[in-house]
Amino acid sequence: MKSTSFLLALRTALVSLSGLSNAAEAATPNVIVILADDLGYECIGANGGKSYQTPHLDRIARTGVRFEQCYAQPNCTPTRVQMMTGMSNVRNYVDFGSLEKSQTTFGHLFRDAGYATCIAGKWQLGSKDATLPRHFGFDEHCLWSLLGRGERYADPSLSVNGEFKTFAGKYGPDVCQEFVVDFIRRNRSKPFLIYYPMILTHGHYEATPDSKDYGQPTARAKASNQQHFADMVAYMDKQIGGLQKELESLGLSDNTLLLFTGDNGTGRGATSKLEDGSEQDGEKGSTTRGGMHVPLIASWPGKMKPGTVCPDLVDMTDFLPTISEAAGVAVPNALPIDGRSFLPQVRGEKGQPRDWIYSYWVPLRASQTGNVGSRGAVEQAFDRHFKLYSTGKFFDLDRDVEEKSPRRVADLQGEAAAAARKLQAALDQFKDARPASLSPPVVPGEKKRKNK
DSSP states (O other): OHHHHHHHHHHHHHHHHHHHHHHHHHHSOEEEEEEESSOOGGGSGGGTBOSSOOHHHHHHHHHSEEEEEEEOOSSHHHHHHHHHHOSOHHHHOOSTTOOOTTOOOHHHHHHHTTOEEEEEEEOOSOOSOTTHHHHTTOSEEEEESSSOOSOSSBSOEEEETTEEEEOTTOBHHHHHHHHHHHHHHHTTTSOEEEEEEOOTTOSSOOOOTTSTTTTSGGGGOSSOOHHHHHHHHHHHHHHHHHHHHHHHHTTOGGGEEEEEEESSSOOTTOEEEBTTSOEEEOOTTOSSHHHHEEEEEEEOTTSSOTTEEEEEEEEGGGHHHHHHHHHTOOOOTTSOOOOOOOHHHHTTOOOOOOSOEEEEEOOSSGGGOSOBOTTSSEEEEEOSSEEEETTSOEEETTTOTTOOSOBOGGGOOHHHHHHHHHHHHHHHHTTTOSOTTSOOOOOTTSSOOOOO
16 A cells, blocks of 8 residues: 555656646747848838738737837848847858858757757858758758759749759748748647748849739849839738737747847838838948838737837847847857847836947948948947947938938037947947957958849
């Protein structure tokens, strides 16, 4: 009897411990980071955009948290390097289309913490090496521009877990979407990280499967097409709605932090209307607000205050510490992380808002900017009202958002003068941040680059 009682007690204890373990595992959140390609702040209806249909993102914004002041780099690779490593480009950016293999990404951190990890969409961080996604922390991948170029939309050529395939009769964004959904279904019983740098809405602006001319000769018109861009924005939004529906059907929504943003401003050739009657031209590749201001919408049901609008500054370096804090994933002290977590703001708390954003950006063409500084890059620091370049150009963004009339710092007074001192101090913080082991960036004009 005593032996039987002991065995029953032991079994009960083991069942109890198993239950605690399962509960702890269930409490570990899933994380999905969605990065739209060439989609500026003005494209989303919730942000005041009137040109495009974004009902799913608008609903997420109404029930989640919408940030008004999120900024990326002016083009894709610099933003992706910042987002994945949590560091300013001054510390680790070398050249367009590559990520130094020595770098630690959020893929590494989450995989080491026991997460199943996946990346799907646009890569552009190194080519012709099937091992790169796994090297950077991702168990599975479905990517354009890894093992070859080819088409990204109709009849796409993609790398799927190391195998280069052409999907005749398929639409590239659909292939990636199906891959992500399948990954979720297969890993729904354990925590997962999905990094979803979408192929949409990068030009050339082509027809989508929902366009009237899809499959017709005009569908691949190699020129800017405003209607096709509108169709691409709507299709991107539809895919995000489908992803949300999948999470809900699997009962994963409440335990999933979803962040949606863009990699730079809207591509050239697209002009968007806003509810105040103004228009915003696509300014990708520019260090003006139109080239860097991107949407940021967060969803984590039960963990946030629905319908919150946050005016705090957010930088791409902030994503790594934010998702790491949400998941309880440790960030090594040895990593010189420049970002700060905005998770408190997602939860409706004050947090530690930024006073400024610092940007170190290597342009792709000399014609893109006249603000290249002595270190071969465009360096700037800005807040919501003022901007200072390392070249000494100062702008009042409330009065001169297009940065057409620089002001002399020596002539500034009052609030502007105080802002200039603050922003110069921000620039000074990074004067020795570039590792001596990294080659200096190529000054525009010294080497032909391709803008992708």
